[in-house]
Amino acid sequence: MESQAHSENQRQGSLAAGEAPDFCSSPALPETPDYLRKTYWWAYEHPLAVRFWDRGFLINFILLGNYTRLVDAVLEAFPRPLTGSLLQISNAYGQLVPRIQQQLDESARFDLIDVLPVQLEKTRRKLKLPDERIRMFPCDATDLPCPDNSYDHVLMFFLPHELPEDKRRQALSEALRVLKPGGRLVLVEFHRPRTLHPLRWWQRLVFGLFEPYAMDMWRYPLTHYFPETARYQVISQTTYFGELYQRLVITKT
């Protein structure tokens, strides 16, 4: 069922460039989704897990040495300095958020949401604060409490592969909904590797053990999970490391 906060906010936005939407009508903390509690508690939910995993070398190991390259790929997809408003949908470990902060123009606005407050707290401690350009909200990617057409840029960094298909579809639909026409959605994700990729079977094993929804990234392009009615244009699709990772940049038409 649609939450009240969401439906009250779902209206055609008319925000000027760089103006940030009002998130305040969503005071309640979101519930931790079942898939997150059952499948990823050891990675994101438990405070000790957050302390353990949020280390550059571990994230780099999980991404097979590609962490910095993929963060660079995110930053290259946005203007430098980054002007206008940016929504990052779900936190990421490591230096992604501090590096976005470094790239922000003085007039930019940057909102970060995550369904787990513990994730936002951890990232808050990595930023140079106070910084009036940055806000953080605990909320669910599948039900964003902000108006349509709110942001100039929207970013998801390795979120879709962690979501069950129905939640993935909802989260991508929300990302497109809050993006302004002409704005950019940047998705960095896994991708089906080349057939003879030497780490293909290793990655498959990791998915089999820890990431039950991730093989979907090998089965279909990310746009397969967009709503059928979505109006968008692919600006670029770039693959990395023998096609094991991808960056998809689209614009809403």
Ligand SMILES: C[S@@+](CC[C@H](N)C(=O)[O-])C[C@H]1O[C@@H](n2cnc3c(N)ncnc32)[C@H](O)[C@@H]1O
């Ligand atoms: C972006 S993903 C994976 C990022 C990658 N493993 C890394 O840390 O670089 C992990 C984040 O997604 C968040 N998350 C999962 N489901 C979510 C949802 N429905 N809404 C918002 N955040 C969600 C988790 O709380 C976690 O902080």
